[in-house]
Amino acid sequence: MKKRYLIFLFAALLLLLCGCGSKKEVKTGYQIYYLNSEQTKLNPREYHPKSKDAEGMVKEFLRELSSAPEDVEYQKPIPNDVEITKYRIEGDQLSVWMDSDYYNMDAATEVFCRAAVVRTMTQIPDISCVSFFVGDSPLVDSKNNVVGLMTAESFVENPGEQINAIQTTTLTLYFSNRDGDALVKETQTVHYSSNISIEKLVIEHLLEKPKNAKGKSAIPSGTKLLSVTTVDGVCYVNFDAGFTNQDYEIQEPIVIYSIVDSLSELSTVSKVQISVNGSTKGVYRDSYKLDKIYDRNLDYLEERQKGEKAKSE
Incomplete structure (x- = not known):
């Protein structure tokens, strides 16, 4: 009986260890992507969300992207006159709706705005891609082509160089x-x-x-x-x-x-x-x-x- 008990205890411990190994690691540290003060690139800033679920984090992140940070070295990527009217999560896809003022942005600001949202949101474990809508229609580029789904890899930046080199x-x-x-x-x-x-x-x-x-x-x-x-x-x-x-x-x-x-x-x-x-x-x-x-x-x-x-x- 003692031998059977030891075998059972060992098997139970093995199952427990396997379960811990397969459990998805909970992410606590995130980054909000802001514009730098010169508005020439995106600068990530560490952020720890209060929400734990995807819905809450999306709401929290969008609020941060639309708010002016206290640090003057950072600027919000979503301009004052652009309003996020709604958002929706379906599977691993986040859809974001903007009002018609979105098209009033100059080309560089628009790309940075879009990149900041995509890079920030795709950090959330349940979200891998983002799509944009303006009014009730999908976002289109300058040639009237639908932009479509975007991932963090949709935006590429040159790696930084050593400062003052x-x-x-x-x-x-x-x-x-x-x-x-x-x-x-x-x-x-x-x-x-x-x-x-x-x-x-x-x-x-x-x-x-x-x-x-x-x-x-x-x-x-x-x-x-x-x-x-x-x-x-x-x-x-x-x-x-x-x-x-x-x-x-x-x-x-x-x-x-x-x-x-x-x-x-x-x-x-x-x-x-x-x-x-x-x-x-x-x-x-x-x-x-x-x-x-x-x-x-x-x-x-x-x-x-x-x-x-x-x-x-």
């Missing part, structure tokens, strides 16, 4: 020629702090005079860069109102493609959108819409234009 890189930049009717290509080797993004470095050098005396900056004099960020291959460049100053000595496409072509030389950038004071409404001069996302176009290169002219002659 000095790096060297070679930039390929496109300036205006002296006549303002074509682009001239220039390669510059520059030293810079890793605190500055490579996209910002490109724009800062485009605002300066080129090394080559045959060229000049295509961007209107007095223009200031407010922000620049790249999300999913699209670089969003935000200038102040100085960008609208008209310098008719430089043709419209030369201004636009000086920026687009220079940024597109970066491996992280495939398209570019330009805004003025955060707005993409209207056009630059007569025909270049600000709400359009521009692809690289080297047709305005001076050497290419000369080649085409020689062929025609």
